[in-house]
Amino acid sequence: MVSPIELASSAVTYKEYLMITSLELHNFRGFKLMKLDGCPRFNIIVGPNASGKTALLEAIFLASANSPEAALRLRAWRGLAQQVEITPDKSSFSELWGDLFFWGVESKELFVLLDDSERGSRKFSITYETKGELTLPIGKQPINSTIIAPLSFRWLSGGKESIAEVEISEKGMKIGTVPALFPAVFVSSSHVISTHENASRYSRLSQAGKELDFLNTLQAIYPFIRGLSIELNAGVPAIFATVEGVAKKIPIPLLGGGINKYLGILLGIQYAAGGVALIDEMENGFFYKSLPQVWYGVVKACLETNTQVFLTTHSLECLRAALPTIKGNENQFSLIRMERREGQCVPRVFTGHEFAAAIEQEIEFR
Amino acid sequence: MAEDPIVLCEGNDDAAFFTQLIRFRELRSLDVRAPTREDHAGHSGFGRRMVALKTETDIENTPAIIIVRDCNADPGSAFRSLVVQIRESGGYGVPDAPRRLARSQGRMLPPICVLMLPWDNQPGALETLCYESAAARRPEIAECVDSYVRCVQFDIEAWGTVKHDKFRLRCLLSAACPSEPNTALRYAWSGDKGRPTDLVPLGHRCFDEIANFLAGFDRTLEARF
Numbered sequence: 001m002v003s004p005i006e007l008a009s010s011a012v013t014y015k016e017y018l019m020i021t022s023l024e025l026h027n028f029r030g031f032k033l034m035k036l037d038g039c040p041r042f043n044i045i046v047g048p049n050a051s052g053k054t055a056l057l058e059a060i061f062l063a064s065a066n067s068p069e070a071a072l073r074l075r076a077w078r079g080l081a082q083q084v085e086i087t088p089d090k091s092s093f094s095e096l097w098g099d100l101f102f103w104g105v106e107s108k109e110l111f112v113l114l115d116d117s118e119r120g121s122r123k124f125s126i127t128y129e130t131k132g133e134l135t136l137p138i139g140k141q142p143i144n145s146t147i148i149a150p151l152s153f154r155w156l157s158g159g160k161e162s163i164a165e166v167e168i169s170e171k172g173m174k175i176g177t178v179p180a181l182f183p184a185v186f187v188s189s190s191h192v193i194s195t196h197e198n199a200s201r202y203s204r205l206s207q208a209g210k211e212l213d214f215l216n217t218l219q220a221i222y223p224f225i226r227g228l229s230i231e232l233n234a235g236v237p238a239i240f241a242t243v244e245g246v247a248k249k250i251p252i253p254l255l256g257g258g259i260n261k262y263l264g265i266l267l268g269i270q271y272a273a274g275g276v277a278l279i280d281e282m283e284n285g286f287f288y289k290s291l292p293q294v295w296y297g298v299v300k301a302c303l304e305t306n307t308q309v310f311l312t313t314h315s316l317e318c319l320r321a322a323l324p325t326i327k328g329n330e331n332q333f334s335l336i337r338m339e340r341r342e343g344q345c346v347p348r349v350f351t352g353h354e355f356a357a358a359i360e361q362e363i364e365f366r
Numbered sequence: 367m368a369e370d371p372i373v374l375c376e377g378n379d380d381a382a383f384f385t386q387l388i389r390f391r392e393l394r395s396l397d398v399r400a401p402t403r404e405d406h407a408g409h410s411g412f413g414r415r416m417v418a419l420k421t422e423t424d425i426e427n428t429p430a431i432i433i434v435r436d437c438n439a440d441p442g443s444a445f446r447s448l449v450v451q452i453r454e455s456g457g458y459g460v461p462d463a464p465r466r467l468a469r470s471q472g473r474m475l476p477p478i479c480v481l482m483l484p485w486d487n488q489p490g491a492l493e494t495l496c497y498e499s500a501a502a503r504r505p506e507i508a509e510c511v512d513s514y515v516r517c518v519q520f521d522i523e524a525w526g527t528v529k530h531d532k533f534r535l536r537c538l539l540s541a542a543c544p545s546e547p548n549t550a551l552r553y554a555w556s557g558d559k560g561r562p563t564d565l566v567p568l569g570h571r572c573f574d575e576i577a578n579f580l581a582g583f584d585r586t587l588e589a590r591f
Binding site: 335337348350353354355357358360361362363364365366 | 401402403406414415417418419420421422423474
């Protein structure tokens with residue numbers, strides 16, 4: 001049983017920093033223009049299919065990333081091809097990047113404006129450079145008049161702009177990187193966080209001496225896990241669990257999808273400390289009875305690490321399970337219902353107080 | 367798509383009454399709602415329920431919300447206390463009198479209308495009307511109930527007319543329904559378990575004002591906007 005009092009007492013110690021207090025999306029996926037103001041620490045997003053829930057998470061992820069490569073990862077998590085064929089023609093280049101733009105219209109600038117609670121505004125944008133060049137090698141060549149303009153990903157923060165470009169040349173596609181500005185983690189609905197990534201994050205947590213706290217949080221739902229360690233599995237580092245009644249240590253993914261996901265979320269929150277955790281379809285993989293403790297663990301971890309959360313869910317069971325955690329902490333929650341109106345994705349925002357009342361009253365608000 | 371006005375009732379008894387009245391009088395369809403939680407029932411629970419309703423999908427397409435509450439001993443005070451709850455729930459229009467429609471501030475919330483029972487400024491409750499109807503149908507039992515009230519020395523001065531009406535209705539329902547003497551008002555129209563279907567006849571004239579109000583509610587909506 002989740003104790004709201006315990007959570008409230010842990011809330012006393014957390015710092016007030018929020019990575020995103022307001023957000024504006026322009027020309028991104030299904031959003032021509034979307035604004036969110038007054039974002040609290042926990043933002044729970046609901047809504048029907050194709051209403052822009054995942055796209056909202058993706059916009060935040062890209063704005064927090066350090067390379068256009070993040071957009072390719074999003075494609076893969078969406079279920080588009082894991083591998084892409086790079087060809088030096090404009091149409092295939094557009095197929096790869098064009099779906100980031102509103103209705104695929106690449107001629108307009110795509111940008112995301114973010115405000116945080118301390119450092120002020122920052123901007124992330126994607127534009128095609130107006131100039132492009134094509135080098136034709138000496139000798140007879142077929143004339144290809146289509147010049148592929150480079151795509152620029154720009155991060156503007158504190159008056160400093162970082163630019164990473166995507167360019168096509170005869171050698172292939174060149175994707176730039178910039179120093180990461182804001183920590184963010186994306187837990188996709190379809191993509192399982194790699195054992196290597198989880199092991200790396202756990203190692204950092206262990207080195208910081210936080211492994212016992214972490215184990216306690218995990219044990220609140222899975223008490224049969226007696227210990228965690230990093231071991232090699234087929235030559236790759238992975239987190240193994242010491243399990244009650246089992247002599248041999250077991251790799252976490254083999255214990256169950258829900259356990260692996262919960263561990264991935266908690267480690268992701270630690271990794272994104274001071275930043276933002278983006279969780280798509282929170283409920284996937286969890287046994288219904290463990291959902292209140294999952295909420296409790298996520299909220300507690302975020303409060304302790306000063307991390308903000310934007311998460312989506314379709315599940316009323318999952319939303320109801322949040323109630324014990326929300327009660328007494330209503331001002332740290334918001335409910336965002338994405339709706340589709342006249343071909344655009346539009347948010348309706350409700351306070352944590354309204355959200356809690358709606359769950360109590362069994363109102364259908366999804 | 368929400369097209370019916372929502373009727374928010376204090377509890378299950380009045381929700382059953384409105385559902386059956388609509389059916390019996392062939393009134394326009396209404397979305398009658400009882401509280402889903404015991405601690406949000408009664409006249410003090412409307413505020414929390416109004417807060418929750420703001421989140422409901424398609425609430426902006428609901429033509430209106432009709433809040434039904436009992437006048438009890440002091441109709442003015444009962445209305446004012448409801449107005450406070452509506453105001454504090456935030457964003458809704460606040461009616462200045464019973465049966466007057468108040469437009470909500472934004473376009474996303476429906477207008478609000480308050481219906482007081484037994485009627486605008488009359489002390490009493492739903493049971494006041496139901497007892498009148500039930501007693502008219504079974505005057506012989508009503509006479510015995512009145513004797514019983516005297517016999518047990520029910521103190522109307524101390525307990526008030528509303529409790530007097532509830533007491534009498536409780537006795538009459540039990541006497542008229544020997545197969546289920548603990549029949550609650552909400553089951554008075556169910557007809558099951560040997561219950562007579564005419565325990566509280568809904569055709570009685572005492573319900574005419576309510577029925578007329580609901581029948582004419584579409585005109586109220588049109589006139590207001």
